Amino acid sequence: MKRGLKISAIVVAVLIIIVIAVPFFIDANTFRPKLEAELTGALGRQVTVGNLSLSILSGGVSADNIAIADDPAFSKSPFVQAKSLRVGVEMIPLIFSRELNVTELTLNQPEISVVKSENGERWNFSSLGSNTAATSQQTQAPAEPMKAEPQSKPSAAQTGSTSTPNLTVAKLNVKDGRVTVSQVGSPPPRVYSGVNIDVNNFSFTSSFPFTVSADLPGGGTLNLNGNAGPINPNDAASTPLDAKIAVKNMNLAQSGFIDPASGISGIADLDGTVNSNGQDAKVNGTLTATKLQVVKDGSPAGRVVNVTFAVVQDLPQQTGTVNQGDIGMGKAVAHLTGTYDLHGKVTSVNLKLNGQGMPVDELEAMLPAVGVKLPTGATLKGGDLNINLTSTGPVDKLVTTGSVQMQNAALANFNLGSKLSSISALSGKQTGNDTDIKNLSSDVRVSPEGTQANNINMNVPAIGVVTGAGTVSPLNQLAFKMTATLGGMGIPFGVEGTTADPKFVPDVKGMAKGLLQGVMGNKNSQQNPVKGLSGLFKK
Numbered sequence: 001m002k003r004g005l006k007i008s009a010i011v012v013a014v015l016i017i018i019v020i021a022v023p024f025f026i027d028a029n030t031f032r033p034k035l036e037a038e039l040t041g042a043l044g045r046q047v048t049v050g051n052l053s054l055s056i057l058s059g060g061v062s063a064d065n066i067a068i069a070d071d072p073a074f075s076k077s078p079f080v081q082a083k084s085l086r087v088g089v090e091m092i093p094l095i096f097s098r099e100l101n102v103t104e105l106t107l108n109q110p111e112i113s114v115v116k117s118e119n120g121e122r123w124n125f126s127s128l129g130s131n132t133a134a135t136s137q138q139t140q141a142p143a144e145p146m147k148a149e150p151q152s153k154p155s156a157a158q159t160g161s162t163s164t165p166n167l168t169v170a171k172l173n174v175k176d177g178r179v180t181v182s183q184v185g186s187p188p189p190r191v192y193s194g195v196n197i198d199v200n201n202f203s204f205t206s207s208f209p210f211t212v213s214a215d216l217p218g219g220g221t222l223n224l225n226g227n228a229g230p231i232n233p234n235d236a237a238s239t240p241l242d243a244k245i246a247v248k249n250m251n252l253a254q255s256g257f258i259d260p261a262s263g264i265s266g267i268a269d270l271d272g273t274v275n276s277n278g279q280d281a282k283v284n285g286t287l288t289a290t291k292l293q294v295v296k297d298g299s300p301a302g303r304v305v306n307v308t309f310a311v312v313q314d315l316p317q318q319t320g321t322v323n324q325g326d327i328g329m330g331k332a333v334a335h336l337t338g339t340y341d342l343h344g345k346v347t348s349v350n351l352k353l354n355g356q357g358m359p360v361d362e363l364e365a366m367l368p369a370v371g372v373k374l375p376t377g378a379t380l381k382g383g384d385l386n387i388n389l390t391s392t393g394p395v396d397k398l399v400t401t402g403s404v405q406m407q408n409a410a411l412a413n414f415n416l417g418s419k420l421s422s423i424s425a426l427s428g429k430q431t432g433n434d435t436d437i438k439n440l441s442s443d444v445r446v447s448p449e450g451t452q453a454n455n456i457n458m459n460v461p462a463i464g465v466v467t468g469a470g471t472v473s474p475l476n477q478l479a480f481k482m483t484a485t486l487g488g489m490g491i492p493f494g495v496e497g498t499t500a501d502p503k504f505v506p507d508v509k510g511m512a513k514g515l516l517q518g519v520m521g522n523k524n525s526q527q528n529p530v531k532g533l534s535g536l537f538k539k
Helices: 002-025 028-043 091-097 131-137 360-370 421-427 508-521 529-538
Strands: 047-049 052-055 060-063 066-069 078-082 084-089 102-108 111-116 168-183 190-203 208-215 221-228 241-251 265-276 280-293 305-314 319-329 332-341 348-359 379-381 384-394 399-412 435-447 450-460 464-472 478-486 489-497 502-506
Touching (some): 028 052, 028 060, 360 379
Antiparallel strands (some): 047 066, 066 078, 221 241, 241 265, 280 305, 379 399, 435 450, 464 478, 478 489
């Protein structure tokens, strides 16, 4: 028993001595040219690594620094810079045969610069994996290749296209990275921090599982997991992908998912799927938004907005189709469909929004988000709303046209009769604190220059039928010419002031003319024009 313990102790001691001594006999830096050459050949970019150190206990080699060159068409600065690189290796071949068989690559705290071309058609990582690029950039003679699985399919070079590296790594990881995303000639970049990427059984020639997590610009988190590959040898950005995406507390204006020029903002959660064959990407899911604001001059909505969407994007053409965009607030649902174009600095769209029979009570909290400002203290109650709108052009200069119709609603805490007191006197009708609206319809045009409302037709039982047209400036200044039809007579008036405090100004000349025409046209009328005019001038 004692002899066995002694032998075991001796063996353990020898192993400890080996673990301590081996790093002194093996200079890890002798493998640096080979490691740099193999990574350069695999990525198609010049790769440089710093001082290497061997750790038997962790089973790997560590480098102090690493840099991966950018596509020269984009920048001379590094595409990736990392404080350290850990290379997991097979220790037995390394110790006894001095062979470097890589099993794991881990980048620690890398700085990654992702850049989109000015025309939006290509990314700076699109050429990753191109051996043609590697040959032009590599300054050292290639060493023996790292151990890899045999190819099961003809290589890209055999098929006449850019060759694909036959490289496999059991684990490929990025820890606590920082990714900066920008477009040439566009506003400041977006920064994604805390980026972690885990890939198993990585290969250029086959599909591999992956997970990605990151902190989004402006707050919120992103989680993406699924399968990707094989890597497209001509454009890495066109690599097939099948994944689930989950986003929490995303800032819509800063996240990068929506063009900030659109003016859309708010906080949202998103759950969906992404499926791409490298040419078309299908994205489906649901988005739940709070404090949603649709236009720059609007204010946050007072209710949660739910969106169920299905989008197909043509990756090479950078265009897409919105096949489904169901926007809901409670029982009110509108349907968005159309197309978009990501070329250039600002996204362009051609979208249609249709909603029928939407309860006004559900939508009232959404009015501030779309820039509609009611008179101070007033609210919309009851009734239904129908909309049929088309939006076209770049999102920062969007033009929306179409029709709006509201039925059986009320403008609470706003007495239109008192505002039109002179017209009320002529009609002989009394009004209350609220304005009941039997029907309201109008053709509208909304653009950066303001809002135009034409063919307005409003039936207010306490007043009569009101028609006309006018504009609302970007500063909410009103300029409307209206006519109230009472007892067969048309009584003209104007609306000035602001949407928060409208001023109703009688058209005295027009009203006098209307009264006289009415009397001349109906001599038996019991309406006293003199009494009506005296009431007008008093008020």
